[in-house]
Amino acid sequence: MTLRLYDTATRSVRDFVPRESGKVGVYLCGLTVQAPPHIGHLRSGVNYDVLRRWFLHNGYDVTFVRNITDIDDKILDKACEQDRPFWSISYANELILSAAYRSLNVLPPTYEPRATGHVPEMHELITRLIAQGHAYPAMDGSGDVYFDVSSYPAYGELSGQQPDAMRAAEDAPAFAKRDPRDFALWKGHKASEPADASWPSPWGRGRPGWHIECSAMCWRYLGTEFDIHGGGLDLTFPHHENEVAQSKAAGFGFARYWVHHGLLNLGTAKMSKSLGNVIDLAHVTAIGVRPVELRYYLVSPHYRSRIDYSDEALRESAVAYRRIEGFVQRAVERVGRIGAGAPPAAFAAAMDDDLNTSAATAVLHDVLRDGNTALADGDDDATRVALASARAMLDILGVDPLDPGYTGGERGGDLRAVVDALVALALEQRAQARQRKDWASADAVRDQLKHAGVVVEDTSHGPRWTIGEQD
Structure with a gap:
């Protein structure tokens, strides 16, 4: 395996050399769970799942960490608006996110830490930064602690920005800072915030700033230096820039490669919860597209490319996937x-x-074209070769129709088995009608299945059904 990856830090494609032979440590910035996920969020999980699957296919031992940010300003704002505990909002949305990832056959991470579970590590890291002159408590009695951007000369190198051209960090009042660009590591508790959204600290009760969370969790699960840090392109600045600054200022080697995926746009704007222009999994299924077809849509473009979403483009991708699924099904019927x-x-x-x-x-x-030709020619040996090759590729992309994640099993549950049983019952009723030469009833069963999105094809091996276009 000679993998080359585009590294944001060097702005170049580099040969990937793991820190430790045969092992890879990957940290993916997960979601802030103030709302249910949209498909732009799901692209992140899917893209890095493919990266992980490629490492696994090549025999690497992968430690994959994907965090949950379960406390931040937006979550607390919602808690106040809804008069509801912040952790209740976070956990409810985390469950939705986890279900969405399962439906898309995203492998569960090795570890999925929550920010609120790692406050001690954050305290230790902040204390180290203060001792080394890279951070300071605010002098206004707020209990805030800030990172001193001027103390870290390399600030801005990851994102390619010049510090003098940067605007003020907007995570705390500028008057309490030495420099408007300084960012919050710890935020003192405010009377307007929920009482349970704070922890004791050496600087008074408060809660973590956004950026310190990921540095602390990387440290906890991957050590002071690890292989790959991933996330969306929109996280490069300020989030990842600040992670680099505070981690390296603390003496950590931190991430050796920075891998960012492109955004998913709706119209001309980035899909964003704050903008309200989101498409979620419920919308996708409502227009007749299955999760496996959404995954195929998300993995087909290069991970660094921008996706301009439309229902039409998604449906076209779903039709392309159904042709793949059709070949696999016909080939299995023919050669096992x-x-x-x-x-x-x-x-x-x-x-x-x-x-x-x-x-x-x-x-x-x-390969699928060759496989279909082999099927048409009755060449079973060529069909077997094409099927085995196709399944290898589909597994790496996470869209193998025969994967238990989609057909029912350890990860996929038993939904497919239920659908199989119901369709089989309908097809048996259709077969009985045909035996009676009751063509009207047989056609009615077929039409009802088609209306439900199930297309029936009569073959020499008996009726075959696939998920198809709804009327």
Whole structure:
């Protein structure tokens, strides 16, 4: 494996060399759970799941950490608006997020820490920064603690910004800071905030600033230096810039590679909870697109490319996936359930080229074309080869139709089994009608299934059903 990744810190594609042979530590900035996730958030989980699957396929031992930010200004604002505990809002949205990831067959992380569970580590890190002259308590009695940007000369290098051109950090009043660009590490408790949203600290009761959370959790689960830090492109500044500053100022090596994915836009604007222009999983399923088809839509473009979302584009992608699914189903009927083989060299080369799933998907479609030709020609050996190769690629992309995550099993639950049973019952009723030569009743069953999104095709092996377009 000679993986090359675009590293935001160096603005170049670099050969990936793990810190420790055969092992990879990855930290993905997770969600702030003030609201249910939209599909832009889900893109993040899916993209880094593909990266993780590629490492696993190549024999790496992967420690994958994806955090939950369960306390911040927005969550506390909602708690006050709704007269509800902040942790109740956070946990409810975390459950929705977890269910969405499961439906998209995203592998569970090795660790999924919550910010509120790591306040002691934050205190230790802040204390270290103060002792080393990189942070200071506010002199206004607020209990705030700030990072001193001027004490870290490399500030701005990750995002490529010049400190003199930066605007003030907007996480606390500027008058309490030595420099308007200084950012909060710890926020003193305010009377307007929920009483349970604070912890004792050496600087008085308060709560963590946004940026210190991730540095503390990286340290706790991956040590002072690790391989890859990931997240959306919009997190590069200020969040990741501030993470780098406070972590390296504390003496940590921190992340060796910074990998950022592109944004998912709705119209001309980034999909954002604060803007209210979001498409969630419920909308996707309401327009007749299954989670596996959404995942295919999200993994097909290169992870660094921007996706301009539209219902039409999503439906077109879903139709393309159904053709993939159709080949797998027909091939299994013909030659049996073949396990995944080795992916083609061209697929591996594409994945090693900065995780180029766009080129990798093109290789997949070439194999499917050959597989369909083999099916049509009755060439069982070629069909087996194509099926094994296709399943290897589909597994790495996380969209194998035969994966237990979609068909029912340890990760997928038993929904597919229920659907199979119900469709089988309807097809049995249709078969009985056809035996009676009651063509009207048989056609009615077929039409009802089609209206529900199930397309029935009569084959020499009996009726076959797939998920298709609804009327």
